[in-house]
Amino acid sequence: MARTAPRARPDRERVLETVHERCPACGRRLRYRYDNRHTVATLAGLVRLRLRIRRCEDPGCARYRRPYRPEAEGAIVLPRHEFGLDVIALVGALRYREHQSVPEIHRALLERGVAVCERTVTNLLDRYDELVATSLADDDRLRAVLAGQGRAILALDGLQPDVGHEVLWVVRECLSGEVLLARSLLSSTGEDLAALLREVAARVGVPIAGVVSDGQHSVRRAVRLALPGVPHQLCQFHYLREAALPIFEADRHAKKELKKRVRGVRPIERAVEGRDDPEAEAVRGYCAAVRSALTDDGRPPLAASGLRLKDRLEAVATSLDRAAAKGG
Numbered sequence: 001m002a003r004t005a006p007r008a009r010p011d012r013e014r015v016l017e018t019v020h021e022r023c024p025a026c027g028r029r030l031r032y033r034y035d036n037r038h039t040v041a042t043l044a045g046l047v048r049l050r051l052r053i054r055r056c057e058d059p060g061c062a063r064y065r066r067p068y069r070p071e072a073e074g075a076i077v078l079p080r081h082e083f084g085l086d087v088i089a090l091v092g093a094l095r096y097r098e099h100q101s102v103p104e105i106h107r108a109l110l111e112r113g114v115a116v117c118e119r120t121v122t123n124l125l126d127r128y129d130e131l132v133a134t135s136l137a138d139d140d141r142l143r144a145v146l147a148g149q150g151r152a153i154l155a156l157d158g159l160q161p162d163v164g165h166e167v168l169w170v171v172r173e174c175l176s177g178e179v180l181l182a183r184s185l186l187s188s189t190g191e192d193l194a195a196l197l198r199e200v201a202a203r204v205g206v207p208i209a210g211v212v213s214d215g216q217h218s219v220r221r222a223v224r225l226a227l228p229g230v231p232h233q234l235c236q237f238h239y240l241r242e243a244a245l246p247i248f249e250a251d252r253h254a255k256k257e258l259k260k261r262v263r264g265v266r267p268i269e270r271a272v273e274g275r276d277d278p279e280a281e282a283v284r285g286y287c288a289a290v291r292s293a294l295t296d297d298g299r300p301p302l303a304a305s306g307l308r309l310k311d312r313l314e315a316v317a318t319s320l321d322r323a324a325a326k327g328g
């Protein structure tokens with residue numbers, strides 16, 4: 001039977017890469033292996049995540065062929081969930097800070113454009129309760145998972161629902177995808193967050209191999225205070241790349257169009273082949289300049305290779321105009 005209502009389409013795609021490029025167990029380079037796609041309902045609309053999964057390909061390694069997922073995934077959504085962590089944080093805040101009922105929360109979510117039924121609101125509230133009740137101290141399963149990996153890579157993220165001033169802080173473990181601690185805080189200074197990290201560090205039972213965050217000031221300070229000497233990596237490159245994606249696409253298109261216009265280099269080179277007079281030398285020089293401009297690729301998003309190509313071709317054209325004006 002045909003669907004009566006079209007399934008909602010995601011508004012946009014977010015490509016997430018791993019911050020760590022080396023295997024946490026053996027230190028060898030993690031190889032990119034495949035993409036996972038996952039559609040998530042967030043407060044900002046439906047988002048399709050494209051997760052670039054890496055693996056260690058060393059047969060002697062304890063993590064041989066175990067997938068390593070982009071660390072930022074868990075900042076957006078809990079494992080195997082279809083609603084974003086921001087939605088869960090908002091549901092919790094509306095319930096416990098604003099003392100709203102489930103029907104009221106349901107209405108609030110619909111107004112925010114989150115397509116959800118009332119029963120799901122109850123489930124989301126259960127998830128919130130579970131999240132803030134997570135306790136490393138009395139969760140044997142969680143401790144066994146961590147002991148099995150022999151190390152932990154922590155991530156610290158703050159979710160701020162736009163009601164009240166509290167922020168839901170979540171400490172995750174990136175290898176297992178498990179949440180280790182979640183706490184709603186009124187104050188988020190470096191000292192406040194350091195207390196959360198110390199609490200996790202005291203109970204995690206394995207060495208902490210690294211921390212990942214989006215790098216906001218108070219988080220950096222918290223990591224320095226609570227986990228001195230532990231490497232702290234920032235996810236901001238990924239946000240930068242995401243922000244730059246539309247520019248990158250436009251640039252790539254511009255470059256393709258520019259390349260079409262300078263296709264005739266080879267016939268010109270051939271026309272002066274075997275000549276060594278100054279004119280032929282000049283023609284060869286220009287042809288070489290165009291060729292090298294065509295192969296001068298920058299690494300997106302920090303260099304827009306289409307724009308660079310345009311600059312270089314313009315320099316060649318200006319020089320040719322100058323030569324023509326001089327009667328050359």
Ligand SMILES: [Zn+2]
Pocket residue numbers: 023024025026027028056057058061062063064
């Ligand atoms: Zn390895």
